[in-house]
Amino acid sequence: MAIEGTVHLEGSMSNVGDVLLLQAKMQAKVQRTCGRCLKDFTGVTEAEVVEKFYPASAEHIENDAFVYDSDVIDITAPLREGLLLAEPMQALCKPDCRGLCPVCGADLNDGDCGCDRFTVDPRLAALKQFIKN
Ligand SMILES: [Zn+2]
Ligand SMILES: [Zn+2]
Structure with missing residues (x-):
């Protein structure tokens, strides 16, 4: 400060x-x-x-x-x-x-960068599958 x-x-x-x-x-x-x-x-x-x-x-x-x-x-x-x-x-x-885009780092206050920020991490998806089985 x-x-x-x-x-x-x-x-x-x-x-x-x-x-x-x-x-x-x-x-x-x-x-x-x-x-x-x-x-x-x-x-x-x-x-x-x-x-x-x-x-x-x-x-x-x-x-x-x-x-x-x-x-x-x-x-x-x-x-x-x-x-x-x-x-x-x-x-x-x-x-x-709105902070920064976790994918590309763009300032989301300046508008949406178009990244898909809502897709689950593939590793997490695999884990989910694993738990289900
Ligand atoms: Zn800010
Ligand atoms: Zn982005």
């Missing part, structure tokens, strides 16, 4: 004692590859991030906790993570993408 252009971000950072709480909603254009036809396309991902930042000097914080040790806080990592988590497991260029 690659992010295209700018990420729109809306949110706030609040102080909870020593801990900073980031609450943000973001929207980003991402480049995806369709799981069916393997074409690259641009999709939009929306994600919500709620993340705590602990002072670097804090004790008893989890290993993967985000920390800050100055007045500047880098929120790129949690935002990136949030976007990654919001990504669908299988991206489709459109809900009804």
